[in-house]
Amino acid sequence: MPEAEIAKAVKLLDLMLEFFADDGHWMRGGYDDGNGSHCLVGALLHLSRKHGLPTAPAIALLQDAMPRPGLPLVHFNDTCCGSVAELRSVIVEARRLARDDAERERAAAAVKAWLLARIEKKRAAPASDVLETASNEPFAPESLAA
Numbered sequence: 001m002p003e004a005e006i007a008k009a010v011k012l013l014d015l016m017l018e019f020f021a022d023d024g025h026w027m028r029g030g031y032d033d034g035n036g037s038h039c040l041v042g043a044l045l046h047l048s049r050k051h052g053l054p055t056a057p058a059i060a061l062l063q064d065a066m067p068r069p070g071l072p073l074v075h076f077n078d079t080c081c082g083s084v085a086e087l088r089s090v091i092v093e094a095r096r097l098a099r100d101d102a103e104r105e106r107a108a109a110a111v112k113a114w115l116l117a118r119i120e121k122k123r124a125a126p127a128s129d130v131l132e133t134a135s136n137e138p139f140a141p142e143s144l145a146a
Helices: 003-019 040-051 056-065 073-080 084-124 127-133
Strands: none
Touching (some): 003 056, 003 084, 040 056, 056 073, 056 084
């Protein structure tokens, strides 16, 4: 996931943590109750619309943070989640995963830049430097047969 997407996902996850800081804002069995309470997915959709943030990156991180792989967010909210504290712990885990993704992105970009610099350095080397590194011995196909 690109770093810009990660930053937006973290912003949305932070807004969700802030929203669920009040235990009374969490509900089960529906997306919202009309009185300001939302389930996990309902809060995600509501805060995404309100702040103009994309949902897909945050959903992917929340899916990865689920206690069991492949557990749907709605199912977790309505049947598996025991408390708003447990809900917040999943959101915090999703934020940790986002930091890990961002760190991997930075490391990959650094390796790519290093490799491209090495390639460019090789390309810029004069042809005489390349010839000097070649073996001065004649090609001997019989030595390859062994």
